[in-house]
Amino acid sequence: MHTLIRLRSCCAGAVAVTTAIVLPVLLGFVSLGTEVGHWYLAQRVMQGSADAAALSAASQWIADQNAGNTSSTTYQQVGVNYASYNGGFVIPTANVCLIPVSGADNCGTVRSLDARPIVCTSPPCVVVEITQNTAQWLTTNISMEPTSNQFGIQSIAAIAPILKERATVSMSQSTQTVTTNGADCILSLANATNSVTVEGGGDLVARCGVAIDGGLDQNPAIPVIGGITFNGSGAKAEVASLTIAGNYTESAECNTNAQHCYQWNATQSPPAGLGSTTVLPAADFLANTATADPYAATVAAMFQTGGIGVPPQGVASVTLNQAGSGYTPGTRIFQLQSTGNTTAPAKVVVTVNNAGHVTAIVGVFDPGVYTNVPGAAVAATDITNGTTNPGSGANFKLTEGCFTFPGITVGSVAWTPIPGRKYCSIFNHGQQHINFPTGNYYIAGGDSNCIGLCQSGNNAVMTSDVVGVTFFLTNGEGSGTHGVNSYAQVSIQSGTVNFCSPGTNCGTTCSNSTTTSCMLMIQNPAAPGGPPTTVKQYDNIVNGNGTNTLAGLVYLPKQTFNTVGTSSIGGCFGVIAYYVDIGGTPEFSNGCLPGNGIGSTTTTTTSFTPPVLYQ
Amino acid sequence: MNMIRAFRRLFRSSDATAAVETAVCLPIYLVLTLGVTDVGTGMFVGMTVNAATQAGAAYAVIHYPNSGVCASMTAACLSGIQQAMNDATGNPSFCTGSVCTATFTACSDPNGGICFAVSANVPVSPILPSATYTWATALNYSFTTTVRVPTT
Numbered sequence: 169m170h171t172l173i174r175l176r177s178c179c180a181g182a183v184a185v186t187t188a189i190v191l192p193v194l195l196g197f198v199s200l201g202t203e204v205g206h207w208y209l210a211q212r213v214m215q216g217s218a219d220a221a222a223l224s225a226a227s228q229w230i231a232d233q234n235a236g237n238t239s240s241t242t243y244q245q246v247g248v249n250y251a252s253y254n255g256g257f258v259i260p261t262a263n264v265c266l267i268p269v270s271g272a273d274n275c276g277t278v279r280s281l282d283a284r285p286i287v288c289t290s291p292p293c294v295v296v297e298i299t300q301n302t303a304q305w306l307t308t309n310i311s312m313e314p315t316s317n318q319f320g321i322q323s324i325a326a327i328a329p330i331l332k333e334r335a336t337v338s339m340s341q342s343t344q345t346v347t348t349n350g351a352d353c354i355l356s357l358a359n360a361t362n363s364v365t366v367e368g369g370g371d372l373v374a375r376c377g378v379a380i381d382g383g384l385d386q387n388p389a390i391p392v393i394g395g396i397t398f399n400g401s402g403a404k405a406e407v408a409s410l411t412i413a414g415n416y417t418e419s420a421e422c423n424t425n426a427q428h429c430y431q432w433n434a435t436q437s438p439p440a441g442l443g444s445t446t447v448l449p450a451a452d453f454l455a456n457t458a459t460a461d462p463y464a465a466t467v468a469a470m471f472q473t474g475g476i477g478v479p480p481q482g483v484a485s486v487t488l489n490q491a492g493s494g495y496t497p498g499t500r501i502f503q504l505q506s507t508g509n510t511t512a513p514a515k516v517v518v519t520v521n522n523a524g525h526v527t528a529i530v531g532v533f534d535p536g537v538y539t540n541v542p543g544a545a546v547a548a549t550d551i552t553n554g555t556t557n558p559g560s561g562a563n564f565k566l567t568e569g570c571f572t573f574p575g576i577t578v579g580s581v582a583w584t585p586i587p588g589r590k591y592c593s594i595f596n597h598g599q600q601h602i603n604f605p606t607g608n609y610y611i612a613g614g615d616s617n618c619i620g621l622c623q624s625g626n627n628a629v630m631t632s633d634v635v636g637v638t639f640f641l642t643n644g645e646g647s648g649t650h651g652v653n654s655y656a657q658v659s660i661q662s663g664t665v666n667f668c669s670p671g672t673n674c675g676t677t678c679s680n681s682t683t684t685s686c687m688l689m690i691q692n693p694a695a696p697g698g699p700p701t702t703v704k705q706y707d708n709i710v711n712g713n714g715t716n717t718l719a720g721l722v723y724l725p726k727q728t729f730n731t732v733g734t735s736s737i738g739g740c741f742g743v744i745a746y747y748v749d750i751g752g753t754p755e756f757s758n759g760c761l762p763g764n765g766i767g768s769t770t771t772t773t774t775s776f777t778p779p780v781l782y783q
Numbered sequence: 784m785n786m787i788r789a790f791r792r793l794f795r796s797s798d799a800t801a802a803v804e805t806a807v808c809l810p811i812y813l814v815l816t817l818g819v820t821d822v823g824t825g826m827f828v829g830m831t832v833n834a835a836t837q838a839g840a841a842y843a844v845i846h847y848p849n850s851g852v853c854a855s856m857t858a859a860c861l862s863g864i865q866q867a868m869n870d871a872t873g874n875p876s877f878c879t880g881s882v883c884t885a886t887f888t889a890c891s892d893p894n895g896g897i898c899f900a901v902s903a904n905v906p907v908s909p910i911l912p913s914a915t916y917t918w919a920t921a922l923n924y925s926f927t928t929t930v931r932v933p934t935t
Contacts (some may be wrong), residue, residue, distance in 0.1 A: 183804035187811070198819050205826045212830040216837035216928055223844045224931040228894070231933035242894060249892050253929050256833070448827075692799060778845045 172382045174578045195615060207302055211331050214298045218335035219781055221251035222296040225264050226337040226779035229294060233776065237345045247296050267293040269341050282332045287439070287782060294779070302328040325336045346773070348767030352377035352411065355459055355757035356394065360699060360747070361382040362395040366428070367732060368750040374434050376742075376758035377409035377452075378769055379459035384413040386461070400712035401426040406444045408432050409452040411459055416616025418453040418504060425722050429453070431457040461744055464693070466762075467723055470640070471692045476683050477640040479590035479610030482535030483567040489545040491525040491564030499580055500557070501533055502526075502548040506563065512537040512588070516548070516564065517578045524563045530579035535571035535589050542566060570644060578599050585609065587637070591622060592650065593618040594639075596663070606635040606670070611656040613644015620656030620708075627716070628663030634747035636670035636720070637682040647659040655695035657727065658708040665710070668739075669720025669760070676740045678720070678760035686762040688720030697726030697746050704730065707749070710737060717741075742766060748772045814911065821909040821916075828924045831872050832903045836928035838871030839885060839901035847932050853899075856887035864901060878903075890931050895896040897934055902927040 172311030233238040247251040247264030265275035267288040273673040275286060278297040286295055297623060312424060353376035356363040363380045366372050382394025396405070405428060412421065422429035429448035470477035476653050483504075507512045514536030519528040544651035553700055570592035574583050585594070587607020594611055595618035598604050611620050621642055641656035643717050667676040671685035689708075697706050706727040717739035722729060724745040732751030740760035758765055801818035818900035842864050853860040864885045865878040877883070883903050890898040909915070913922055 183801055183808055186810045187804075191811070194815065198815055201819060202822050205823055209826045209829050213926075216833045217928075220840055220928050223841060227844060227930075228896075244896055249894070250929065252929055253892075254837075254927075257925060418847040430833060458896050609812055647933075732922045753793050778848045778851070 170626045186724045199718045207329065207331060210300060213335040214300060214331060215335070217251045217254040217256075217621060217700070218262065218296045218298045218333045220254040221247040221262050221264065221298075222294050222335035222337040222781065223379070224250040224292040225296065226339050229292075230265065230339055230776045230779070233774065236764040243294065245502075246388055247294070251296060251298060251733060254291045259297070259583065263297045263718055265295050265297075267291050273676060278334070278620045281647070282331075282334055284334065285337065288336060288338060290337050292341055292776070293782075294337045294339070296335045296337075298333045300331040302331060316324070321708060321716055328474060331354045335783045338782060339779050341774060341776055344773050344775065347764050347768060347770045348461075350377075350761070350767035350769075351408065351758065352379040352459060352765065352767035353421055353756040353761065353764045354378045354748055355461060355744045356380050356746065356748045357383055357744070358699070359390060359392060359394045361393055361395045362397040362699075362747070363701070364396040365750065366396070366398050366405055367749065368400045369402040369666040370400075370404075370732070371753045372750045372756075373408065373432065373753055374405070374407040374756040375434070376406065376407070376756060377411055377767060378407045379411040381459045381461070382413045382414060384458040386464075396421055396731070397429040398424065398426075401738065404428055404430060405448075406430045406432045407448065407452075408455065410448060411454040412457065413458045415728060418448065418450055418455075422448060422453070427588050433559075440535075461725065462763060462766060462768060463721070463723060463744065465726065467690055467725070468618040468693050470683075470690065471694065475609065477610075477642060477690060477692065479570075479642065480570050480588070481538040481541050481568050481611050482590040483516075483532055483538070483566045484535065484539060484571060484592075485530055485532060485567045486514070486516050486564040487567075488526055488562070489516075489565050490561055490563045491527065492560055493524050494524060495520040495550055495551070495559030495562065496525065496557050497522045499530060499554045499605075500550050500562075501560070501581060503548045503550070503551045504536070504566070507542050507546065509539040510536055514538075514566065515551070517581050518560075518562075520550075524559060529564075530581075531572060531574060533578050533581065534586055535582065538568070541568035545696070546753075550609050570615075572615060575689040576602065583658065592644070593622065595622040595631050596628050597622075599625060601629040601631070604630065604632045604637045604667075606633040606637060608638045608640060610640050610642065611641050613650040613652075615658050618659065619650070619654060620658055622659040622661070623663045623665065624661045625663050629666070630663070630667050631666040634668060634674050636668045636672060636674075638669060638687050639689045643692060643694070653696075655692055657691070657706075658710065658722075659715070660691055660710045662711060664714030664716060665715045667719065668717075672719040672740060672760040674717070674739075676759045678740070678762070681764060686720050686760050687723070688718060689722045689724075691724045691727065693725045695724075695726045697728075699732065700728045700747050700749050704728075706746075710754075711752070719760050795915060811930045814915075817910045818915070821911055822874050824909070825907060825924060828905050828907055829926070831874075831877075832905055832924050832926045833928075834871045835868040835883065835903045836926050838899045839868040839903075840866035840928040840930040841882065843885065843887075843899040843901065844930050844932060847897075847899075851885075860887075861885055868901070868903065890929075892931070894931070895934065896931045898929050898931050900927050928931065 173664045192597045225243040228246040229243035244264040248262050249264030263277050267273045269291045281299050359382040380394045382392040384392050395534040430444040431448050433444040433615040504513045515534040517530040518526050521527045522755050545563040547563045550559050570590050571595045572592050585604045590610045640745050644650045644656045669688035671678045707730040717735045718729045718741040719739040722743045728747040729745035731754045732747040737754035740757050742761045843853045863882050868883050869877045885901045890896045906923045
């Protein structure tokens with residue numbers, strides 16, 4: 169008792185006692201401070217771990233995409249592994265997800281762990297989320313921190329944060345489209361073994377590829393049997409390449425009975441390529457390779473209502489309604505009064521008698537361009553010699569229809585072709601030379617002399633302006649023989665043709681600047697067709713005894729392109745036809761086809777920037 | 784005899800008791816205070832090292848593809864990595880000496896690939912004698928960030 173009293177009143181040892189009381193509290197707060205510091209360090213390590221994991225996962229994802237394994241989830245495994253490898257003392261478990269460019273992501277777990285919105289302004293992004301519950305460290309580790317109910321301090325366990333660290337890596341996607349121009353200049357569409365036929369001693373010379381699609385691009389369900397047939401041991405093809413959609417071997421296609429396929433050789437003297445002795449290398453014989461008709465949709469649209477291939481209305485014939493008076497006697501050219509629905513009024517050649525009255529119609533000089541040819545009589549003005557001449561009162565009744573190509577004169581008046589008009593046919597026969605001024609020529613249905621574009625006569629010549637012409641071959645009107653079911657064709661039986669399409673400048677290249685650029689002869693895809701027969705009803709023939717030049721695309725998607733005899737066709741010339749039947753020595757080259765040519769390939773590649781961390 | 788008496792008097796005396804007790808307790812407080820300072824310094828250095836290696840690894844990955852400067856571990860690549868590490872620490876001379884290293888080796892994990900391992904190793908001088916921390920493995924703070932790129 170005495171000792172206790174003395175102890176109470178003793179002031180010695182005060183510091184030691186205070187220390188003894190304060191030290192546990194002090195140690196507790198030191199531990200707490202250290203613990204909080206540890207959280208920050210752990211957070212930093214987790215962030216580094218998440219960053220490293222995200223970079224590794226993104227690198228893996230990019231490699232998988234580039235390798236075509238677009239749905240691979242290896243990136244998640246890599247992310248989890250590399251979060252762990254970089255965790256130091258934390259050893260976190262990571263959640264890895266992807267924000268794709270479009271469509272749903274797989275970040276549900278990440279969002280449930282961490283409510284912060286995921287920022288990915290330039291997808292795709294790889295997101296790595298790492299969480300740690302620091303309360304677990306307190307409860308599982310021996311700790312000197314104040315815990316529940318000590319000193320009235322709220323449990324540290326309750327305020328111990330769940331550390332959440334997220335790394336987002338962006339791999340900005342970009343897409344490049346590379347189009348390689350086609351190397352082919354002949355495409356046959358028929359699914360028949362004689363899709364391309366070389367007859368007798370014919371020699372198909374092409375400084376470009378020949379493609380046989382067998383209808384594959386139009387109807388992929390059919391078995392493709394389209395191929396090339398050589399009729400006669402002398403038949404040859406000297407081509408840069410042969411591409412067939414069907415399952416052929418070079419020996420089956422090229423070596424039957426004799427060797428037929430040779431490689432086009434630039435060093436041969438004109439006509440270039442003739443006489444090549446180099447067998448077509450196996451590398452240039454491509455089987456099981458489809459070649460789409462690149463112009464199918466474009467041309468089909470041209471012949472829809474309002475399309476550029478649809479001919480305008482024109483005046484087929486006129487009858488005299490009122491003779492008028494005061495006109496200059498002789499053979500005169502009258503221009504019909506312009507009405508509201510014409511952009512180019514028709515012109516007629518008439519005979520005026522000595523009394524100044526119109527007495528007879530010689531013929532239509534210009535069928536004009538009408539949206540609707542008027543039914544009522546139309547007055548006219550004498551425009552002979554390009555001036556307005558005296559006279560009045562004459563009027564004419566007009567009949568709508570196609571215009572019969574008059575040749576080089578209408579009556580005694582010299583005539584040259586007028587572009588933009590609807591012709592029944594264009595038939596150049598005899599000795600004459602007709603030059604076609606630049607523009608579009610519509611040939612609708614044909615007539616009894618010629619169905620389409622025809623020429624006969626050894627000295628007959630047709631040429632075009634250098635700026636170029638396009639012939640649209642389409643159907644006629646009405647129910648007659650040359651009506652709606654009759655489609656214009658090409659029949660150059662003899663003579664010489666020298667045509668250039670717009671953009672080719674009659675050279676070996678073509679600039680695509682207008683709708684009709686590089687298009688020379690375009691047949692309506694609604695035309696009937698079928699295999700070549702002895703009747704040759706669907707044959708479009710380019711023969712001739714001169715050196716023909718065709719620059720541009722000849723497009724006959726339902727019919728046959730046929731060239732036989734001794735004709736040769738030069739120029740920068742490509743053909744798309746249902747059947748191709750070669751007898752002569754035409755030379756084809758592919759420099760002046762519309763767009764990217766036949767057999768072009770478009771490859772789209774997706775690339776990603778190296779992974780970049782969002783800060 | 785005088786010596787013995789003097790010790791007895793010293794022992795019984797309550798003069799300067801506070802000073803004596805303070806002298807006894809002060810080392811405890813000092814160890815506590817300086818120890819906390821050392822731990823805090825260590826954590827700071829640890830964070831710095833971690834941030835630096837992570838920045839270096841990020842640099843390497845970004846400059847690996849498309850035949851970039853880090854397509855292989857060249858001097859230029861190492862220099863870029865070290866520059867990135869300096870920038871991340873805010874200390875332009877962080878990588879002075881042999882503090883920062885980077886290697887470019889095949890990864891050991893099942894997915895293969897190439898691993899950039901970027902390390903920083905920073906020695907610290909504690910205020911308390913180093914012997915105080917013999918329980919800790921070393922007084923170097925080091926960290927290695929490993930980032931993997933697939934072989935192309």
